[in-house]
Amino acid sequence: MAAISMRNIVKRYGDGYQAVDNVSLDIADGEFVILVGPSGCGKSTLLRMIVGLEDITSGDMMIGEKRVNKLAPRDRNLAMVFQNYALYPHLTVFENIAFPLRLRSTPDDEVREQVNKAAALLQLTEHLDRRPANLSGGQRQRVAMGRAIVRQADAFLFDEPLSNLDAKLRGQMRTEIARMQKRLGITTVYVTHDQTEAMTLGDRIAVLRKGVMQQVGSARQLYEEPANLFVAGFIGSPPMNFLPGRMRGGRIETPFGTVPATGPRLSRVGDRDLVILGLRPEHFEDLAIVPAERRGHGQSFTVDVDVTEWLGNGLYAYVPYEAPAEVTQQLEELERELDSEQMRTQLVVALDVSSRIRSGTKAELWFDPQRMHVFDAATGENLTRDPDRVFEEDQPA
Amino acid sequence: MADRRVSPWWTVSGLVILLWALFPLLWMVSLSFKDPDTFRSGTPTFFPENWVWDNYKTVFSDSLFTSALRNSVFIALIATFLAVIIAMFAAYAIARMDYPGKKFLLSMALAIAMFPQAALVGPLFNMWRNLGIYDTWIGLIIPYLTFALPLSIWTMSAFFRQIPWEMEQAAQVDGATAWQAFRKVIVPLAAPGVFTTAILTFFFCWNEFLLAISLTSTDKARTVPAALSFFTGASQFQSPITYIMAASVVVTIPVVILVLIFQRRIMAGLTAGAVKG
Numbered sequence: 001m002a003a004i005s006m007r008n009i010v011k012r013y014g015d016g017y018q019a020v021d022n023v024s025l026d027i028a029d030g031e032f033v034i035l036v037g038p039s040g041c042g043k044s045t046l047l048r049m050i051v052g053l054e055d056i057t058s059g060d061m062m063i064g065e066k067r068v069n070k071l072a073p074r075d076r077n078l079a080m081v082f083q084n085y086a087l088y089p090h091l092t093v094f095e096n097i098a099f100p101l102r103l104r105s106t107p108d109d110e111v112r113e114q115v116n117k118a119a120a121l122l123q124l125t126e127h128l129d130r131r132p133a134n135l136s137g138g139q140r141q142r143v144a145m146g147r148a149i150v151r152q153a154d155a156f157l158f159d160e161p162l163s164n165l166d167a168k169l170r171g172q173m174r175t176e177i178a179r180m181q182k183r184l185g186i187t188t189v190y191v192t193h194d195q196t197e198a199m200t201l202g203d204r205i206a207v208l209r210k211g212v213m214q215q216v217g218s219a220r221q222l223y224e225e226p227a228n229l230f231v232a233g234f235i236g237s238p239p240m241n242f243l244p245g246r247m248r249g250g251r252i253e254t255p256f257g258t259v260p261a262t263g264p265r266l267s268r269v270g271d272r273d274l275v276i277l278g279l280r281p282e283h284f285e286d287l288a289i290v291p292a293e294r295r296g297h298g299q300s301f302t303v304d305v306d307v308t309e310w311l312g313n314g315l316y317a318y319v320p321y322e323a324p325a326e327v328t329q330q331l332e333e334l335e336r337e338l339d340s341e342q343m344r345t346q347l348v349v350a351l352d353v354s355s356r357i358r359s360g361t362k363a364e365l366w367f368d369p370q371r372m373h374v375f376d377a378a379t380g381e382n383l384t385r386d387p388d389r390v391f392e393e394d395q396p397a
Numbered sequence: 398m399a400d401r402r403v404s405p406w407w408t409v410s411g412l413v414i415l416l417w418a419l420f421p422l423l424w425m426v427s428l429s430f431k432d433p434d435t436f437r438s439g440t441p442t443f444f445p446e447n448w449v450w451d452n453y454k455t456v457f458s459d460s461l462f463t464s465a466l467r468n469s470v471f472i473a474l475i476a477t478f479l480a481v482i483i484a485m486f487a488a489y490a491i492a493r494m495d496y497p498g499k500k501f502l503l504s505m506a507l508a509i510a511m512f513p514q515a516a517l518v519g520p521l522f523n524m525w526r527n528l529g530i531y532d533t534w535i536g537l538i539i540p541y542l543t544f545a546l547p548l549s550i551w552t553m554s555a556f557f558r559q560i561p562w563e564m565e566q567a568a569q570v571d572g573a574t575a576w577q578a579f580r581k582v583i584v585p586l587a588a589p590g591v592f593t594t595a596i597l598t599f600f601f602c603w604n605e606f607l608l609a610i611s612l613t614s615t616d617k618a619r620t621v622p623a624a625l626s627f628f629t630g631a632s633q634f635q636s637p638i639t640y641i642m643a644a645s646v647v648v649t650i651p652v653v654i655l656v657l658i659f660q661r662r663i664m665a666g667l668t669a670g671a672v673k674g
Contacts, residue, residue, distance in 0.1 A: 052569075052570075053566050072569070074573060078570065079571075082563045083563075086564050088586075090585040099571055100572050103577060147567075
């Protein structure tokens with residue numbers, strides 16, 4: 001097992017396209033790190049540079065204490081699970097798992113012992129004589145993991161391993177991967193574009209956009225203190241609402257009324273003509289069910305509710321609003337990049353199920369401005385972020 | 398919805414084409430069983446009046462034929478084996494690697510395949526005599542390779558292209574050298590392609606006539622298609638046609654058997670890469 005350390009990694013293709021731009025990331029021994037971002041952000045390229053399937057244009061790739069830039073994949077002692085599993089169709093499950101051992105001409109009884117151990121761990125014992133073509137998606141996935149386990153590699157690399165599975169199986173495999181990683185305590189890098197996987201699996205998440213590292217941190221840090229508009233919009237489902245606003249004289253003008261810019265977070269922003277305000281859906285509440293003593297802390301406003309969705313454990317309300325052209329443009333660009341499923345000029349509000357708000361009615365909503373994020377409209381930088389905020393929940397018990 | 402039952406004319410025209418193709422074959426078989434002395438006398442019939450094995454007995458007792466059969470078998474097998482091995486490496490390089498001049502090489506291969514063989518016979522004859530490989534196995538194997546390789550390379554590279562890149566990358570990550578990945582993963586997966594190529598090459602070498610007749614002069618290297626033209630009757634008044642037909646039947650049998658066994662594979666090979674599976 002080993003730590004992986006990337007220093008100023010750059011990948012430029014022959015046609016000049018820069019897939020990875022000056023990425024530095026330290027992954028501790030035994031840590032589970034997720035690389036996440038929309039498609040084409042360079043996350044898979046970065047993973048393939050770690051494993052050696054892609055040349056590194058410049059920078060240092062360190063595994064343990066060794067610089068591996070020029071090493072062939074087979075000399076890096078890493079195990080990788082591919083998106084389409086890449087099982088060998090002409091070999092049985094047993095031989096698929098045994099393949100790395102066979103290459104090292106391991107004695108037969110040791111191969112059998114190792115493969116049986118891995119198969120038991122992955123519940124594959126009764127399938128060892130079958131061929132990959134006769135297995136279900138989840139079983140193939142487990143065979144691919146088995147092949148990685150027997151290697152006793154320095155680190156595991158996963159390249160979107162669950163994207164070919166159906167939703168239910170994906171959830172199962174997700175917990176299985178997490179459990180296996182805890183049990184083996186092996187350094188793991190996991191690439192995904194799915195933010196649920198990203199938030200639930202890793203110790204730390206690294207968010208990439210167009211080859212540039214946006215933010216590295218725990219799921220909580222990314223959710224509560226996003227570095228910029230991109231991270232804020234990418235992490236969280238339904239995504240954060242973005243509204244135009246203006247900071248003037250210690251007050252914030254929002255489409256839903258003017259609120260005071262007080263408190264440690266908002267007061268550090270200062271006056272600005274145009275900002276983008278970020279509010280998570282759960283930051284809103286139905287005024288009718290906010291306890292009277294809290295009402296004073298927040299701002300209430302009246303809106304036309306377009307549609308509501310009742311989900312049993314919550315209620316989503318959609319509220320359209322008008323935004324100035326320059327903000328709309330910035331938000332549209334963001335939306336394209338994030339492959340977002342929703343229009344940005346509507347507010348998504350997560351309400352308590354006891355709320356009586358229904359589609360097509362007027363409703364009084366309430367929010368606490370203290371929880372609001374303020375982003376620079378031009379650069380997207382989060383002006384209210386506390387980069388040093390530590391979450392107790394992230395500390396080892 | 399279109400009616401899936403098509404007109405009976407398809408069946409009729411199919412039968413006509415079948416008869417058209419089968420007639421020479423049947424005629425060949427029929428002649429090979431006719432009596433060499435009397436097959437031309439009296440009223441000719443399509444099928445022999447009395448079936449005789451004499452022609453086959455004569456053919457197999459004639460060293461002209463047996464040595465030709467031996468030459469044919471070995472020359473075709475060796476040429477096929479070499480063509481498959483060389484084509485396998487060449488096709489892999491074409492399918493997987495990027496190097497300067499790749500396009501040029503590919504178009505050269507195609508150009509060779511389209512070059513008229515007849516134009517090469519004269520120069521080859523002179524060259525081979527000077528090199529001392531006229532009328533030898535190697536003297537036939539070399540030109541056979543030249544003409545068989547382009548097709549083999551094209552077919553096999555289509556097969557290699559179908560194998561996902563990840564397969565090989567997974568092998569490399571698993572600790573395989575490029576050669577191990579090729580031998581243990583790529584070749585087994587491309588086995589159907591290797592097979593098809595082998596069969597097609599074998600047929601080409603087995604049936605080839607022009608080079609075989611031009612570059613050989615004795616039993617040493619003459620293959621069956623060439624040897625057939627040297628058959629004579631028992632006397633100059635006897636026609637060798639029935640013997641030639643018997644020999645033809647003998648050399649056609651392996652081809653027919655191979656095609657029957659591997660027809661699916663051959664079809665798969667010829668259309669490989671046409672449709673993404």
